[in-house]
Amino acid sequence: MKRLFAVSTAIIAVMALSAWAAGEIPESVKTLIHQRCAGCHKGAFAAKGLKLDPANIAAILDAPSKEVPSLKIIDTGSPEASYLLKKVRRENDVAGKPMPPKKALTAEELQIIETWVAGLK
Numbered sequence: 001m002k003r004l005f006a007v008s009t010a011i012i013a014v015m016a017l018s019a020w021a022a023g024e025i026p027e028s029v030k031t032l033i034h035q036r037c038a039g040c041h042k043g044a045f046a047a048k049g050l051k052l053d054p055a056n057i058a059a060i061l062d063a064p065s066k067e068v069p070s071l072k073i074i075d076t077g078s079p080e081a082s083y084l085l086k087k088v089r090r091e092n093d094v095a096g097k098p099m100p101p102k103k104a105l106t107a108e109e110l111q112i113i114e115t116w117v118a119g120l121k
Contacts, residue, residue, distance in 0.1 A: 029116045036100050067095045076120045
């Protein structure tokens with residue numbers, strides 16, 4: 001019975017975290033991700049399994065990158081170390097292709113992502 005309670009509590013906590021993270025995403029971030037990222041990073045066949053639609057954002061907070069497991073996709077404890085930021089900033093020392101692959105984010109778009117990630121700390 002105690003184990004069932006613990007499992008139930010953990011499931012509720014994960015659901016609450018998912019709802020919180022999705023609810024706290026600024027509209028500017030949602031719009032940017034929808035316009036520049038979601039074309040490849042959504043649904044059953046999301047590139048590299050990385051789903052960037054608002055309902056899945058909680059799953060990438062402090063989760064390891066598949067390409068560089070030593071880096072977290074979004075590192076809430078150390079935002080500057082976030083793999084996502086390294087990719088969209090097109091840093092040279094990051095594995096894989098820069099993101100988005102064809103046209104880099106504008107300075108304004110990059111600022112939107114950087115401000116949001118920094119605010120998660």
